[in-house]
Amino acid sequence: MIGLEVVYRLAGVVVAIVALLNLRDPTNPKRWRNAIFWGAYALSLLFGSYLPDFVNGCLVIVIVLVAGIGGLGRGEPKTTTHEERAESALRWGNRLFVPALLVPSCTLAATLILKHVHVGEAPLVDPKNVSLVALAFSAMLALAVAMVMLRQPLGAPPRECRRLMDLVGWAAVLPQMLAALGALFAAAGVGDRIAELLGHVVPWDNRLAVVAAYTIGMALFTIVMGNAFAAFPVMTAAVGLPIIVHRLGGDPAVMAAIGMLSGFCGTLLTPMAANFNIVPAALLELPDKNGVIRAQAPTALLLLLGNTVLMYLLVFRR
C-alpha cells in the first residue's frame, strides 16, 4: 500500500538535494548554515519515522536555532535571464500554463480514481491519504512534462528548486512548526483554559455568538500577529474545537476552512503582514505606506461579515 511514507521520501530527497547544492555554492557566505538547516530537515523527512522522538525533537531545535539566530543566507545561483524568460514566454505563450494546470487537474482526477483501485484485497493507496499521495505524483508528472516540453537541461529543476527554496527560507517549515505547536497546546489543555475565560463573555449556547467569536477572534488575532497561521491553532483550540465542534456539534471541516479564511480577512487589514501589505506599497512607490491596506479594507470587512454568515449557515447543517 502506498502511503504518506512515500511522500516523505520524495520530499526528503528534494530537500537533501537543496542542502547539497547549498553546500557546494561558494557565492553564499552562509552556505554552511543553509546546508545544516536543509540537511536537518531532510533527515527529519527521510528518517523521522524510525528515529526516537527525542532525536526528532533535537533535529527541530537545530532547524530553529540555525534559522532563528544568525539567519540563512542566499547564494547567487545562475538562473535564466529576464530576456531568456521573455523569449520563452513569447515562444510558448499560454502553453506555459500546461504543467502548472496539470498539478491540480491530475490531483483531483487521481484522488477520485485511486480510491477505487485495489491490488488483491488491499487498496493500492492508503485511503486516508489519497489526495496527498495523488498530489505528490501529480507534481512529479508535471515536472516530467515540463522537462520534455521546455527541453531544459537535467540540472535545471534541482537548481531552480534550490533557488526557490532558499527564497522561501525558514518560512518553509513554519506551517509544520505551528501545527506541532497546536498539538502541544491541545495536549496541555490550552483550549480548555481559553474557553473557560471566554465563557464569562460569550454565551456558549448561542450559535451565532459562538461563530462570530471564532471568526472575529481569528481576524483580530491575525491583525495582532500578522499571520493567520499563528492565530489558527490558538483560536481553534479555544473556540473552534471545544465549542463549535464538540459542544454544538458543528462540522470540523467547515469550521476550519471558513475560520482560516476569516483570519485572511485580518491579514488584509494589518501592517504586521508586511510581505503582503507594506512591501508592495514600497515596490509601487506609494506615498501612503498603508495605501494597499486602505484599498483592501472594505473587501476585508465585507468578507469577514460574509464568512461569519456562511459559517453560521454551513457548519451546523447536519
Place this chain on the structure above:
Amino acid sequence: MLTLLGVLVVVVGFALRLNPLLVVLTAGLVTGIASGMDVVGVVAAIGKAFTSNRYMAVGWLVAAALGMTSLGGHPQMVRPLVAPMAEAAAERQLDQPLPPSLRFWLRAHAAAADNIGLFFGEDIFIAIGSILLMKGFLAQNGFDIEPLAFAVWAIPTAVLALLVHGARLFRLDQKLATLSSEEGRR
C-alpha cells in the same frame, strides 16, 4: 492559568516581530514545562508533533516541480505587469496623464487585487500551507479529514470574494468612466 503562558509567548513574540520559528519553539517549550513535563519530555513531544506533520512538505514538491514556470507575487507580477497595465488602461480611457492621487490609488488596487485573489482563491487547492495546517491540527485533535474537504468548504467564500471585490472594481471602473466623460465635456 500557567498553561496559557505559551499563547502569551506567541502573541508577544509575533507582535515584537521576532523570528517566528524561535517564537513557536519557545512557546512549545514553555507550554510543555508549564504543564509539568521535564525538558527531555518536552523535546520529545515537540519532535513527535513535528514528525507527525511532515506531509506539509508535500507543498514543496509542487514548488520544486513548477520552479521552471513560477508565476505570481508582487515583485514578479504586480510591479512589472499588473500595475503598469492598469495605469496605462486608465490613461487611455482618460486620454491624458493621470493625477498622482488616482495613479497611486490604481497601484494600491493592483496590489490589493493580487492579495485578495491569492488569499481567497488559494484555499481551493489542497497543496497550500493553510489547508495542510488545518489537516494537521485537526488530525492531532482526533479528526482525520481529507484535504479536499477543506478545499470544498473554501469555495463559498471564494465565490463571495469574487462577487464583492469584482463589484468594487467594477465601481472603480465606472468612476474612471465618469471622470473621462466629464473631461470630454469640458
